[in-house]
Amino acid sequence: MSMPRLAPRSSCHHHLCCRGRHRSFHGFTLVELLVVIAIIGTLVGLLLPAVQAAREAARRSTCANTMRQWGLAMNGYHDVYNVLPLGNASYPCVQQIWMPVLWPYIEQAELASKYSYSGLITDWPNVTSPTANPVGPLSRRLPIYYCPSDRPNAYYRVSSGNSYTAPRINYVVNSTVVTIGGTKRRGPFAKRYDNEYKGCQGSGWVGFEPRGFSGSNASKYKDITDGLSKTLVMSEINVWSGDDNQTPPVDPRGVLYWFSYFDATITPNSSFDTVASWYTGASYVCNDSPPNLPCQATGAGDTFKFAARSKHIGGVQAVTADGAVQFFSDNVDTAVWQAMGTMNGGESLGY
Secondary structure, three states: OOOOOOOOOOOOOOOOOOEOOEOOOOOOOHHHHHHHHHHHHHHHHHHHHHHHHHHHHHHHHHHHHHHHHHHHHHHHHHHHHOOOOOOEOOOOOEOOEOOHHHHHHHOOHHHHHHOOOOOOOOOOOOOEOOOOOOOOHHHOOOHHHOOOOOOOOOEEEOOOOOOOEEEEOOEEEEOOEEEEOOEEEEOOOOOOOOHHHOOOOOOOOEOOOOOOOOOOOOOOHHHOOOOHHHOEEEEEOOOOOOOOOOOOOOOOOOEOOOOOEEOOOOOOOOOOOEEOOOOEOOOOOEOOOOOOOOOEEOOOOOOOEOOOOOOOOOEEEEEEOOOOEEEEEOOOOHHHHHHHHOOOOOOOOOO
16 A cells, blocks of 8 residues: 655745745834833833822821811810810929820720829830830820821930830920910910919929819810811921930920920921020030921020921911811911911901
8 A cells, every 4th residue: 555645845945935934023223222211211200290299198188187186186175174185284383295185085095094194294104115015105106196298106215314215296286375466375275384374373293183174274165266267276297307305416396295386476387496595506406407407596595486397398287176177388477377376366367
C-alpha cells in the first residue's frame, strides 16, 4: 500500500517572499517616550493641587465637626448647671481649666470619673507618663483634641522633674480682654492672671467644684447680651513644633494648661502674639524664628495675648455660643473680630 504523497513544504528564503507572513514591530522612539513622560508630568502637576485641596477640605471639615461637638458640649453643660465652664484659672484662685468638666458631654465620662479636682491640673493622678498603667485622664491624647491639618497626637512634658505628659490641643476657649470705648470687655471665659475677674474670695488655693463653678468669672448665657450667635466661645490655635515643653525654647500655646485660650484682641493668624517681657530669650520662645510661633514682648506684667490660628488657608474656624461653626478670614475687620470676642459690648455687627 503506497503512502499518500504530501505536498512539499514551501520555503521562503527571500524577504520579499515572506512579506505578509511576518510583520515587524517597532518600539517607542526616544522622542516619543519623552513626549509621553512630559504629558504624564503635566497631568500630575495639574491634578496634585486639586488632590491636596480636596484633602485639606476634608481635614477642615473634620475640624469643623469636632468644634461643633465642643460647642454642643458647652451647651449641654450650661443646660445642667446654668453656667459655662471655668476658663483658665488664676494662681490665687482655683487651678483648673475648662476641659475636664466637658468630658461627660463628649462621651468621655470614664475620663471624668478618674479626674481629681482636689489637686493641680498637672498633678498625679491627673497626669502620668504615657507608659503608665493606667494613663492619667489628662495624659490621654484623644482625636477630639486635634485638627488633622496641624499635628495630631502632639504632646508636651509638664514638668522638668518627671516624665508626665499631656496633649497639646488645637481648640481653645475665648478669653478675650479688650478695652472698647473706654470700658473693659471680656469673652465668656476667664484668663490666667486676669485679676479683675477672680472667681473666689480671700486668698490661697482652693479646689474646683466640678458640679458648676459659680464665681464672678464664670459666665452664663444671660450674661451674653450681645447675642449667642454673635459671641465666640472657641476657636482654633496652632501647636508648637516641639513636644518637650521643658527644654528651651518653651512655648505655652496649644498646651492643655493655663494657656489654652485665644484672645480676639489680635485678628486671626496675626503676625505676632503678645507675651510678657520676661518671657523672652533663649530660655523661652519669643524670638519670631521658625519653628516658633510669632510673638512679641510687651513689657507689661503678665500679659499674654494669643491669636486664633490654623493651618487652613486664609483664616480660622470658630464656634459661637449657639453652637454654630463659622469660618473667619484673616482679613476680618479688627473691630468686628473684637466685637465677636466680647459678650456684652453692645456692638452692632455688619458682616
